[in-house]
Amino acid sequence: MWTAPAVGEPPRNNRERGFYMQVAVIGAGVMGPGIAQVWMMGGHQAVLVDVDEGALKKGGEVIRESLSMMREMGIVAKEPDQYMTLYTGTTSLSQAVEGASLVIEAVPEMPDIKQSIYRELDRLCPEGTVIVSNTSSLPLPDMFPEFRPDRFFVCHFFNPPAVVPLVELVKTERTAPEAVEWLKDELARCGKKPIVVNGFVMGFLVNRLQMAMMREALHLVQRGVVRPDDVDTAALAAIGFKTAWQGMFDTMDYIGLDTVAMAGSIIFPDLSNETKLPEIITEKVRRGHLGVKSGRGFFNYADGRAAEVMQRRQTLLLEQWKLFKKHMP
Ligand SMILES: NC(=O)c1ccc[n+]([C@@H]2O[C@H](COP(=O)([O-])OP(=O)(O)OC[C@H]3O[C@@H](n4cnc5c(N)ncnc54)[C@H](O)[C@@H]3O)[C@@H](O)[C@H]2O)c1
Helix, strand or coil: CCCEEEEEEECCCCCHHCCCCCEEEEEECCCHHHHHHHHHCCCCCCCCCCCCHHHHHHHHHHHHHHHHHHHHHHEEEECCCHHHHCCCCCCHHHHHHCCCEEEEEEECCCCHHHHHHHHHHHHCCCCEEEEEEEECCCHHHHHCCCCCCCCCEEEEEECCCCCCEEEEEEEECCHHHHHHHHHHHHHHCCCCHHHHEECCCCCHHHHHHHHHHHHHHHHHHHCCCHHHHHHHHHHHHHHHHHHHHCHHHHHHHHHCCHHHHHHHHHHHHHHCCCCCCHHHHHHHHHCCCEEEHHCCCCCEECCCCHHHHHHHHHHHHHHHHHHHHHCCC
16 A cells, blocks of 8 residues: 655655556656656656646657667667556546656646646645656746745756656755655666756756857857858767767866866857847747748758658667667666
8 A cells, every 4th residue: 555655754665566656747748758758667657647638649659659669779678568557648637646656747838837736736645745847947946935845846857858868856945855866866767867956047957058059059150150050060070979978077177177278268258148049040930930840940841851850860869878878877
């Protein structure tokens, strides 16, 4: 019989129930199914919940397809059917969270929708349950300070969540450290690479780093110094090529800190510190050229190219993941 952990006690796992623990994932959109898959691959029971039955059905199919592809590429040890025994889809929030040690909210980035779910969760979940949000931008524990102050924080996965190893855990001053440590350990056991961000900063860590590079890229293209395809060649053939295996601080140590300091003192003053978006992107958004999803962005994805690039991306990410797992277990 599952019993709720006492207040202040980290959630318990439930091997005697035939699986390690139950994880409820709320929202079967772009992120939810992949997040559920992470836990299934780690041997946990995942319950995916959505108000939309169509999304739920598609979510289950997405998980199965992803597992099939991983099986074909030799990434996972078992057949999709074996993992799918650890999966349940439901439209009932109360059914999903009954017995769950961990609840992950992944509904649209709209505070009102999220808040209504937290109200329900407050009623349904025992006090020891760890409840996290996959938000990419909202300081939710500060926005809803009455809601489970010590057990509610941010757990930010990256798309596609079943593949990208990093997970950012963002805690506040009030978050119970043992809840964060517990989740960090559980994610690591599922093969993830969690990091902790101490306090809310806009964009957390990864999106800040990425936006800093994107701002510079947009700035240089806007100035006419380089073309978008050349920026991408540089990202793939130099920055990404090395950064896959060499972190930023690692790289600075390799270069030599005196050289980094010298180059930084020359280049920093010339970098973009523009706070407004350049015209080359706002103009595209105005015209509806939104990228892969609309068939045109900085590049052209018409005539079936969108499906082709998505498939290629998925395969290459899985190949990269195989290498990552081999060299950074
Ligand atoms: N899309 C990304 O690449 C990405 C990456 C990292 C984080 N995030 C964050 O993850 C969260 C989810 O994003 P997404 O892109 O998966 O959203 P999405 O819009 O694709 O999916 C959200 C799902 O939530 C469902 N939903 C809405 N109200 C609900 C309710 N009351 N109960 C249950 N389900 C409900 C919707 O039917 C939908 O299927 C957001 O906070 C977003 O900022 C997204």
